[in-house]
Each structure stands twice: as structure tokens, then as C-alpha cells.
Amino acid sequence: AGGAMVVTDVTFDVPAGARLAVVGPNGTGKSTLLRAIAGIRPPAAGTVRVDGVDIGALRARQRALAVAFVGQEEHPSAELTVAEAVALGRTPHRGPWSVSDGAEESVIAEALAAVGMADYRNRPCTQLSGGERHRVTIARALAQEAPVLVLDEPTNHLDVAWRLRLMRLIDDLDCTTIAAIHDLDLAVRCFDLVAVLDAGTLRAFGPPADTLTPDLIHDVFAVRGDIVTHPTTSQPHLLLTEATPIPALTKETL
Ligand SMILES: Nc1ncnc2c1ncn2[C@@H]1O[C@H](COP(=O)(O)OP(=O)(O)OP(=O)(O)O)[C@@H](O)[C@H]1O
Numbered sequence: 001a002g003g004a005m006v007v008t009d010v011t012f013d014v015p016a017g018a019r020l021a022v023v024g025p026n027g028t029g030k031s032t033l034l035r036a037i038a039g040i041r042p043p044a045a046g047t048v049r050v051d052g053v054d055i056g057a058l059r060a061r062q063r064a065l066a067v068a069f070v071g072q073e074e075h076p077s078a079e080l081t082v083a084e085a086v087a088l089g090r091t092p093h094r095g096p097w098s099v100s101d102g103a104e105e106s107v108i109a110e111a112l113a114a115v116g117m118a119d120y121r122n123r124p125c126t127q128l129s130g131g132e133r134h135r136v137t138i139a140r141a142l143a144q145e146a147p148v149l150v151l152d153e154p155t156n157h158l159d160v161a162w163r164l165r166l167m168r169l170i171d172d173l174d175c176t177t178i179a180a181i182h183d184l185d186l187a188v189r190c191f192d193l194v195a196v197l198d199a200g201t202l203r204a205f206g207p208p209a210d211t212l213t214p215d216l217i218h219d220v221f222a223v224r225g226d227i228v229t230h231p232t233t234s235q236p237h238l239l240l241t242e243a244t245p246i247p248a249l250t251k252e253t254l
Contacts, residue, residue: 005044005200006029006032006200007029007032007033007036007043007197007200007201008200008201009201009202010033010046010195010197010201010202011046011202012195012202012205014176014178014193015176016051016147016176017174017175017176018176018177018192018193019170019171019176019177019178019179019190019191019192019193020176020177020178020179020191020192020193020194020195021179021180021181021186021187021190021191021193021194021195021208022034022178022179022180022181022194022195022197023180023181023182023184023187023194023195023196023197023212024196024197024198024203024220025198025220025221028197028198028199028200029197029199029200030152030180030197031071031072031152031180032200033197034069034150034151034152034178034180035069035071035152036048037067037148037150037178038067038069038150039055039056039058039063039066039067040069040071042056043056050066050067050147050148051066051147053066055067061091061092062092064091064092064144064146065092065093065144065146066146066147066148067146067148067149067150068089068141068142068144068145068146068148068149068150069141069150069151069152070137070138070140070141070149070150070151070152070154071152072152072153072156072180074137075125075133075137076125076128076133076136076137076140077125078124078125078126079124079125080124080125081121081122081123081124081125082112082117082120082121082122082123082124082125082128082136083108083112083121083122085125085136085137085140086108086111086112086136086139086140086143087104087108087143088140089108089111089139089140089141089142089143089144089145090104090107090108090143090144092144093145107143107145108143109121110142111139111140111142111143112139114139114142114169115135115136115138115139115142115169116135116162116165117132117135117136117139120132120136130157131157131158131159131162133157134154134156134157134158135158135162138151138154138166142173146175147175147176148175148176148177148178149173149175149176149177149178150177150178150179151170151177151178151179151180152179152180153179153180153181153182154166154170154179154181155181155182155183155186163183163186167186167189167190170190171190179191184212184217184221184225184238184240185237185238185239185240187208187212188208188209188212188227188236188237188238189208189235189236189237189238191208192207193205193206193207193208194206194207194208194211194212195211196211196212196216196220198219198220203216203220204216209236212225212238213225214226214227217238217240218243221240222243223240223241223242223243224240224241224242224243225238225239225240226238226239226241227239
């Protein structure tokens with residue numbers, strides 16, 4: 001309330017099960033949009049519907065059953081063990097008096113295994129690296145088993161191998177996934193749809209090849225984007241370089 005509108009005029013539909021990458025320069029409104037989608041900070045105007053239901057009208061528990069969210073700098077609570085932090089994802093599924101049973105335990109174990117943290121289950125969250133903590137918060141969201149998973153820059157803190165594993169994981173999930181992502185090459189290769197935000201409005205929306213064109217990349221990000229073919233796999237990749245050629249170092253400039 002009282003704040004300026006950060007994101008305006010954004011309307012799109014994501015088919016169930018699709019993977020949507022939200023891209024755009026820093027400060028363009030990606031986190032704001034994702035928080036609105038997840039119902040964390042409802043929009044001042046407009047609605048977000050999951051399977052036709054306005055999530056702004058849901059109580060917290062129903063909302064948590066509909067959408068799982070991982071924030072950009074979210075950390076598991078320090079006093080919890082890894083397994084306890086992931087178990088929090090099961091809270092909306094539990095009745096007030098229910099205790100954890102075998103089925104609950106197996107969901108938690110599966111989520112931990114998906115992010116490679118099974119061997120850390122009894123470790124306090126304080127004794128984790130930044131990337132490990134981040135993987136635990138992703139496991140917590142997976143354990144929530146919501147039909148929509150919203151991830152704000154999920155590759156942050158992850159090493160190169162884990163960035164690619166996370167993309168594989170997202171690919172294997174049955175749920176709809178919406179992720180803010182800075183790596184445009186990953187957006188092109190690993191997502192079905194791309195929403196390009198530019199200064200708080202939706203600049204383009206559609207399949208990666210139709211949205212992340214060299215012209216649009218130049219316009220929105222002020223860099224040069226070239227689609228190149230991987231020498232071994234023949235897959236298209238997006239190569240990003242500075243828009244203006246870097247002057248070659250000559251004897252005179254050295
Ligand atoms: N709590 C806040 N109060 C006021 N303005 C905010 C607040 N949080 C973010 N903003 C502003 O809203 C705009 C959009 O921020 P947002 O975090 O959604 O951008 P973003 O696209 O996720 O950026 P980044 O790529 O840097 O994470 C920015 O101009 C930012 O300065």
C-alpha cells in the first residue's frame with residue numbers, strides 16, 4: 001500500500017505441467033511478479049489463478065497446497081536439522097493432530113535425494129554451505145507436492161554441475177514450474193516458455209525461440225545474443241557477449 005506499481009500489465013497463461021522462465025534485467029520486477037504468483041505479496045490489482053481458483057482468496061494452508069515457493073535468499077531455519085527443514089513442506093498436508101508416518105517420511109526422503117542431500121538429513125542447517133542450504137529449501141518446496149512450483153533464481157549459489165542437475169530435476173517434475181532465471185542460455189534450453197520482463201511490463205511471452213531473439217536480447221539486455229550449435233550435441237545454445245566489440249589489445253594499448 002502506498003508504494004509505486006513495480007509490475008503492471010502482465011497477463012499470461014501457463015498450461016499445466018509447463019516450465020516457464022521469467023527473465024529480465026535487474027530490478028525489472030521478476031521477484032515481485034513471482035511473489036504475486038505465489039500469493040506471498042498479493043497484487044494491488046489483478047488476480048492469479050491456479051486451475052481457475054483465485055489464490056488471493058485462499059487461506060494460507062490452501063495456498064500452500066496450490067503453490068510452493070522458494071525465495072531468492074531463503075534459508076532453512078537455523079535450529080532445524082536438514083530433515084526437519086524439509087518436513088516443513090509437509091505442514092499443509094497434515095491434520096492438526098497427525099504424526100509423521102511412513103508415507104510422509106518417504107516424501108521427505110525422496111525430496112532430499114532429489115537435491116543430493118540424503119546423507120545430510122540429521123545435520124543442523126547451520127552446518128551447511130550456501131549451495132547446500134539452497135538445495136534444502138528446494139527440497140522443502142518439493143516435499144510440499146504442490147501442482148505449481150515457483151522458484152526465484154534457483155540456480156543462485158549452485159555450482160555448475162548442480163545448475164544443470166536442477167534443470168534436469170525441473171524437467172522431470174510433473175508440476176508446473178515458474179522460475180526467475182538470469183542465465184538466458186538455460187532459459188532457452190530448459191524451459192517451454194519464456195516471459196521477458198522489461199521495466200515492469202511484459203515485453204514478450206512464448207516459446208524461447210520466438211521470444212529470446214537476438215533483437216529482443218539486444219533491446220532488453222543491451223548485450224549481443226547469438227544462437228550457436230554445440231559442436232558435439234548439435235543442440236542450439238545462446239552465446240552472450242558485450243554488444244560493443246571489445247577493442248583488441250594491440251602493442252600500442254599495452
Ligand atoms: N520492498 C520494496 N520496496 C520498494 N521497492 C522495492 C522493494 N523491493 C523491490 N523494490 C523495487 O522494485 C523493483 C523490482 O524489484 P524486483 O526485486 O521485483 O526485481 P527483480 O527483477 O527480481 O530484480 P533482480 O534481477 O535484481 O533480482 C526494483 O526497482 C526494486 O528497487
